[in-house]
Amino acid sequence: MAIVLHPFADISAISAPHFVQNLISAYTHGNGKSSSKFQALRSQVIKALPSAPPPGPATFVVNCLEALVCVGPPHDESLSHMLLSALCQLDKSKWADEDRYTACRLAGSFFFNVLVGKLKVESRVAVKIPETFGFDLKDIEDIVSAGQDPGVLQMKAAKGLVECYLLDLLQKRSYTSAVSLIKHFNLKNYDSQSLIITIIDNGQTNLAVDWATYLGKDVLKFLVQYCTQTGLYKVAYKVVKQHKLEAEFPDAYHLYRQSSLRKLVRKGLWEVAQMLAEGDSLLIDYLVNLAVEVNDAEKLEELCEHFHLDRISMTAAMANTCGGPQYLQLDNVISKDKVHWIDSHEGLLFAERAMAGIDFVGIDCEWKPDCMKGGGPSKVSILQLASSELVLILDLISLFKKCQTSLNNFIRLLFDSQDVVKLGYAIHNDLKRLSHSFMEIDAFCLCESVLDLQIAFGMQKKGGLSALTKMVFGIPLNKHVRMSDWEARPLSRKQLDYAALDAAILLPIFQHLANKSDPRPDELDWKCHLRSHRVIRKSKEKVLGNGKLAEDHNYKMPIAPHEELVMASCELLGTPIPGLLKTELFEFTRSAKLSPPVFNTANYSCASETAFYSTVKVANTTYMGRIASSKKDAEFWAAHVALSKVRIGTNALGNGECTQAYSDGLDVLKVCSNNSKSGCLSMKASLTRRYDINLKYWNTSICFFQSSMGYRCVQRISSPLLYVLETLPHTDANYSLHKMRVLELEVIQ
Numbered sequence: 001m002a003i004v005l006h007p008f009a010d011i012s013a014i015s016a017p018h019f020v021q022n023l024i025s026a027y028t029h030g031n032g033k034s035s036s037k038f039q040a041l042r043s044q045v046i047k048a049l050p051s052a053p054p055p056g057p058a059t060f061v062v063n064c065l066e067a068l069v070c071v072g073p074p075h076d077e078s079l080s081h082m083l084l085s086a087l088c089q090l091d092k093s094k095w096a097d098e099d100r101y102t103a104c105r106l107a108g109s110f111f112f113n114v115l116v117g118k119l120k121v122e123s124r125v126a127v128k129i130p131e132t133f134g135f136d137l138k139d140i141e142d143i144v145s146a147g148q149d150p151g152v153l154q155m156k157a158a159k160g161l162v163e164c165y166l167l168d169l170l171q172k173r174s175y176t177s178a179v180s181l182i183k184h185f186n187l188k189n190y191d192s193q194s195l196i197i198t199i200i201d202n203g204q205t206n207l208a209v210d211w212a213t214y215l216g217k218d219v220l221k222f223l224v225q226y227c228t229q230t231g232l233y234k235v236a237y238k239v240v241k242q243h244k245l246e247a248e249f250p251d252a253y254h255l256y257r258q259s260s261l262r263k264l265v266r267k268g269l270w271e272v273a274q275m276l277a278e279g280d281s282l283l284i285d286y287l288v289n290l291a292v293e294v295n296d297a298e299k300l301e302e303l304c305e306h307f308h309l310d311r312i313s314m315t316a317a318m319a320n321t322c323g324g325p326q327y328l329q330l331d332n333v334i335s336k337d338k339v340h341w342i343d344s345h346e347g348l349l350f351a352e353r354a355m356a357g358i359d360f361v362g363i364d365c366e367w368k369p370d371c372m373k374g375g376g377p378s379k380v381s382i383l384q385l386a387s388s389e390l391v392l393i394l395d396l397i398s399l400f401k402k403c404q405t406s407l408n409n410f411i412r413l414l415f416d417s418q419d420v421v422k423l424g425y426a427i428h429n430d431l432k433r434l435s436h437s438f439m440e441i442d443a444f445c446l447c448e449s450v451l452d453l454q455i456a457f458g459m460q461k462k463g464g465l466s467a468l469t470k471m472v473f474g475i476p477l478n479k480h481v482r483m484s485d486w487e488a489r490p491l492s493r494k495q496l497d498y499a500a501l502d503a504a505i506l507l508p509i510f511q512h513l514a515n516k517s518d519p520r521p522d523e524l525d526w527k528c529h530l531r532s533h534r535v536i537r538k539s540k541e542k543v544l545g546n547g548k549l550a551e552d553h554n555y556k557m558p559i560a561p562h563e564e565l566v567m568a569s570c571e572l573l574g575t576p577i578p579g580l581l582k583t584e585l586f587e588f589t590r591s592a593k594l595s596p597p598v599f600n601t602a603n604y605s606c607a608s609e610t611a612f613y614s615t616v617k618v619a620n621t622t623y624m625g626r627i628a629s630s631k632k633d634a635e636f637w638a639a640h641v642a643l644s645k646v647r648i649g650t651n652a653l654g655n656g657e658c659t660q661a662y663s664d665g666l667d668v669l670k671v672c673s674n675n676s677k678s679g680c681l682s683m684k685a686s687l688t689r690r691y692d693i694n695l696k697y698w699n700t701s702i703c704f705f706q707s708s709m710g711y712r713c714v715q716r717i718s719s720p721l722l723y724v725l726e727t728l729p730h731t732d733a734n735y736s737l738h739k740m741r742v743l744e745l746e747v748i749q
Helices: 016-028 034-051 057-071 076-088 097-115 128-133 137-145 150-155 158-171 175-184 192-201 205-215 217-229 233-242 252-266 270-277 281-293 297-306 312-321 345-355 396-402 404-415 427-437 464-473 493-504 506-514 581-591 631-644 655-663 677-690
Strands: 339-342 360-367 380-386 391-395 421-424 446-452 531-534 565-567 598-606 609-618 621-624 669-674 701-707 710-716
Touching: 016 034, 016 057, 016 076, 034 057, 034 076, 057 076, 057 097, 057 128, 076 128, 097 128, 097 137, 097 158, 128 175, 137 158, 158 175, 175 192, 175 205, 192 205, 192 217, 205 217, 205 233, 217 233, 217 252, 233 252, 252 270, 252 281, 270 281, 270 297, 281 297, 339 345, 339 493, 345 391, 345 404, 360 427, 360 493, 360 506, 380 396, 380 427, 380 493, 391 396, 391 493, 396 404, 404 446, 421 427, 421 506, 427 446, 427 531, 446 598, 464 506, 493 506, 581 609, 581 631, 598 631, 609 631, 621 631
Parallel strands: 339 391, 360 421, 421 446, 565 621
Antiparallel strands: 360 380, 380 391, 446 531, 598 609, 609 621, 669 710, 701 710
């Protein structure tokens, strides 16, 4: 039996360059993460260094550093860090005197060559060398005076060399390395204040605090003063508190808290600001002054009531703020008795009647600020729906608990309607938050005929809806209530008025913008900006033990009364590929320049189980798949039907039918599929010959796209395309044309 030692088991007879080569080989071998390999190798090096050749491990590491300089990038920096880190793990008290002396001399010479530019070493490695081997300025001065390099004697002293290198580090903004160098060589007189300013101005306040702490109390005081002058009140207060400098800076706490109050007020978080000021008269006075400063008479009165302040003493301030209405009021848009709170099944029935026959609805929603929640994103609390006659405020928290099904049905009735235009400002953000807040409400995943005012009319105003309102009506909205607690019940009168106004104002703004007498030449009709908002949720597929999707062939398909409903004989289709078909359908319709497919899934109970069926709307035709045991499986089948269609096979469409299709002016799409673009082109030519189609019909447009299932060649023929036609996917490049399924569909006028 032969025993082979690991290369790092005993390095007593290995030279430094040989050891470095072994390190590089081990570090570059395999496909593991660099960080994992670094830690594993570092552990081996720590074990191997005690067996280093004489005089010892410290000298051996210096020789390895010199070898790594010769090796150069990309491994010199990381392996240098590894060697220095491993050496620091050894007990320095056990180093032999000869090893300590030799290593210090060699490392000092190495560092000297770095200072004068003879060796190119990364700064973070260079500053670790004096720390690891323990030499100081005196050792460098000895090297200079020894005349090893007379060309640098004009630099006079080691301190000058170090300061020149330090300046270079500062110019490169390597502040951490610069501070390490200053600490090690005890360069306290090196213009500490200007360096503190430079580091803070570059955003490295933690480094500035660490260095000021090292330099002492006087520098800490300077740091606090500079941070206070530049508005970094939080940093200043933390330093004052940590180093007990309250006597020198008695105002640090209140300056910090006042800056916090100002930030909260700027964000509209008045309730949080009130909580922060509670119990501190100075902060309360400051908060009241902020209300005066922003000219908010209502908030000033509310603060006086909350903190039990003398209203008489506030008369002058309130007189300054109450000269006239500063914000648009709800009564200016709609009567308050037209605002209805909906929190029950009966309320939803009323809402359904109220929304019947409308053409436009303003949509907005509110939720508790995430910064007040303390956890993840807050759920939407209320949904506001405004017509020209009334405003509905839906208590989603209550409705979701009491009557989830009724809520889902009402939302679906409203959101699915293409005849009702949904108006909003940045409405897609609200719709996205809605769908993610209530995963069980499928109706929130699709909203038809959405019109975003800021996009449709080019109104991306700084200040949002309030600024747009001011532009249109000359007076802004009061947005201070926006960041209040919308999960509290009951909502305050101000919250209700704010919520109702945010939705009600959308209709008059839309009417004003749509009826402008002199629109810009580049403005298009607002109808071209109508969009469908769709959210595709990710969920885990349900599979059986054999890996196939779970499905039940015993269920009967419930047929809903859809217009132009096209169903496939699903028994003729193969099992859909999980996770790919929906993506394939979206890619295909996008390439064919169609509107994205719209999925609609419903569920019903059968015995003790729940079954799902899904339809997908593509180019004004609705396709229905087979029944399935999960929503995602049902959507797979619907996508499969839309992609595969009713008639399958190369003989599905004869020459006569094809000729008739063109003579009637109907649109037909030819699709061929292969692994290559050239294969698609040859199939296109073959299809042309097979169906005796004149080449003039092929010159409308052609496009290729590569999807998860191979290449697709999509050819649009005649007028705008209405229907998607698809081939079954191939992965075999030699798949013969006569075996290929050509799927075609005639447009039903």
